[in-house]
Amino acid sequence: MLVLSRKQDEGIYIGHDIKITVVEITNGQVKIGIRAPNDVSIFREEVINKIIEDNYQSIADKKPGPEDIPEFIKQLTQSDSNPDKDGL
Numbered sequence: 001m002l003v004l005s006r007k008q009d010e011g012i013y014i015g016h017d018i019k020i021t022v023v024e025i026t027n028g029q030v031k032i033g034i035r036a037p038n039d040v041s042i043f044r045e046e047v048i049n050k051i052i053e054d055n056y057q058s059i060a061d062k063k064p065g066p067e068d069i070p071e072f073i074k075q076l077t078q079s080d081s082n083p084d085k086d087g088l
Contacts, residue, residue, distance in 0.1 A: 008024060010022055017037055018035070018036045019035040020034050020035075021034075041076060048069060048073065048076075051072055056068075
């Protein structure tokens, strides 16, 4: 994992077309902005984890692990509805 320090209004690029900017820092909470192409899906970690947990509970009693995240992201990106996607 790469760890970077950024101040408010500073950003980083991932590749040439994804930009992450620190928008605001207040009371220990950091708000970030993400600018990415429309074909890039963006999900909050807790949303992915909840979907994984719900899917596993509906089919088995197995507890999901980090190794399951790529498959669920693949399933989510095949869906037309993505309420957590910024789409900038």
